[in-house]
Amino acid sequence: MSEMTIGFIGTGVMGKSMAKHIMNNGYSLVVYNRTKEKAEELIDAGAHWASTPKEAAEKSDIIMTIVGFPADVEALYFGSEGIIANAKKGSVLVDMTTSKPALAEKIALQAGEKGVYALDAPVSGGDVGAREAKLAIMAGGEAAAFETVYPVFSAIGETIERLGPAGAGQHTKMANQIAIASTMMGTAEALAYTKRAGLSQDEVLSVIETGAAGSFSLSQLGRRMINGDYAPGFYIKHFIKDMAIAIESAEELGMDTPGLNQAKKLYDQLAERGFENSGTQAIYTYYTDET
Template sequence: MKDKIIGWIGTGLMGNPMVKHLLNAGYTVHVHNRTKEKAAELIELGCTWFDTPAALAANTDVIVTIIGAPKDVEACYFGAEGIFTGLKAGSILVDMTTTKPSLAVKIAGAAVAKGAEFIDAPVSGGQLGAINGNLSIMIGGSREVVDTVYPMFEAFGKNIVYQGAAGAGQHAKMCNQITIAGTLTGVCEGLIYGLKAGLNLDTMLESISKGAAGCWSLDVLAPKIVKGDYSAGFSVDNFVKDLSIGLEEAEAMKLSLPGLALVKQLYITVQGMGKGASGNQALYLALEKLSNMDQ
C-alpha cells in the first residue's frame, strides 16, 4: 500500500491530523483544499499541493475526500475541475465525508464507468479521535478493494468495520449520528438536573459515567460542558447537516424518527443563538435556556 500515492482533499479539523498520521506512517501524500492556507502546515511537512481536484486525481493512486456538505462532495467529484475529469483508470476513491448514502451509490457508479473503484468510509470520533489516531471507520464498497486500502485506514483508525456495499458506510454513520443525538440530549438534561439539585457535577459524573449511563458523550463532552468549554471538535453546523441527512433518508424509507426530528429543532435553536460554529455539546445552552423559561 505504501507504494501508492495518496491524494487527500480536505485538510480541516479532521483531515489535517489524519494526513499527519499518514506521513508519520511513511506514505506519500498530495493535498488539495478549497483554501490553500489551511494546507500550509501539511505542505511544510512534505505534502505536494495541487490546485484542483482534477489535477490531484491525475497524479495519485488513491484519492481521499473529507470535506463539507453533500453539495460540496458532489462538486468535488463531478464539477468542471472535479475528480472525475482527471481520474485515472485503476484509481481508488475513498469518501470519508459524512454525506448521503444515495450520493455514495452515485459516485460508485461513476467510478466504475471510469474504470476506478469507490469506497464510502465516514468516521466517528471527532477531532480528538483524528488527533489520537483512534477513529471509528464505517466502510461500504467492494470488500476486495477495502482490503487493499485497509493499511491506510489503520494509520488513523482503530475500530475499522466493513458494513457492506457502497452506501452502507454512510447508512452506518447515520445510525451513529442518530444515537449521539439522543444520547447527548440525555447528557445535557442530566447535567441541568444535577446543577438544579445542587450536586457537584464532577462528582456526579464520576458516579454515573461508570454505570449503565456510561458513553463517549458522557466521558468526553460532559466534562467540557461543566467547564463551559464549547469549542468545536465537531460543530453544531455540521451536526445539523448530518441530522438533516438522517431525516431525509428516514423519510425515503418511510420511517418516522420523532426523537431525531426534535433534536434537530433543538440544534437549530443553538444556531439561532449564534453558536453554529461551537461544538455540538453547545446543545446544553439551548436546553438550559428552555429549562429556565418559567423563571
C-alpha cells in the same frame, strides 16, 4: 515506506490530523484544501500541494476526501474538472464526508464506468479520535477496494469495517448520528439537572460515566459542557446537516424518528442563536440559558 501516493482533500478540524497520521505512516501525501493556509502545517511537514482537486486526483493512487456538505462532495467528484474524470484508472476514491447514501451510490456507479473504484467511508470519533488515530471507520463499496485501502485506514482508525456495498457506510453513519442525537440531549439534561440539584457536576459525571449511562458523549463532551468549552470538535452546522440527511433517509425507509426530530429542532434553535460554528456540546447552553 509505501509506494502509493495518497491524495487528501479537506484539511479541517479532523482532516488535518488524519492526513498527518497517513503521512507519518510513510505514505507520500498530496493535499488540497480550498483555503491553503489550513494545509500549511502539512506542507511544511513534507506534503505536496495540489492547486486543484483535478491535480490531486491525477497524482494519487488513493484519493480521500472529507469536506462539509453533500453539495461540496458533488462539486469535488463530478464534472470535467472533478475527481472521477481525472482519477487514474484503477485508483480508489474514498469519500469520508458524512453524506447521503444515494450520493455514495452515484459516485460508485460513475467511478466504475471510468475504471475507478469508490468507497464511502464516513468516520466517527470527532477531533479527539482524529488526533489519536482512533476513529471508527464505516465503509461501503467493493471488498477488493476496501482491502486496498485498509492499510491507510489503519493509520487513522481503530475500528474499521466494511458494512456492505456502496452506500452502506453512509447508512451506518446515519445510525451513528441518530444514536448520538438523543444521547447529546440526555447528556446535557443530566448535567443541567445535576447543577440545579446543587451537586458537583464533576463528581456526578465521574460516577455515572462508569455505569449504564457511560458514553463518549458523556465522558468527553460532558466535561467540555461543564467547563464551558464549546470549541468545535464537530460543528453544530455539520451535525444539523447529518440529522437532516438521517431524517430524509429514514423517511425513505418509511420510518419515524421522534428523538432525532426533537434533537434537530433544538440544534436548529442553537444555530439561530449564533452557535452554528460551535461544537455539538453547546447544546448544554439550551438548558442553562447561556447566550
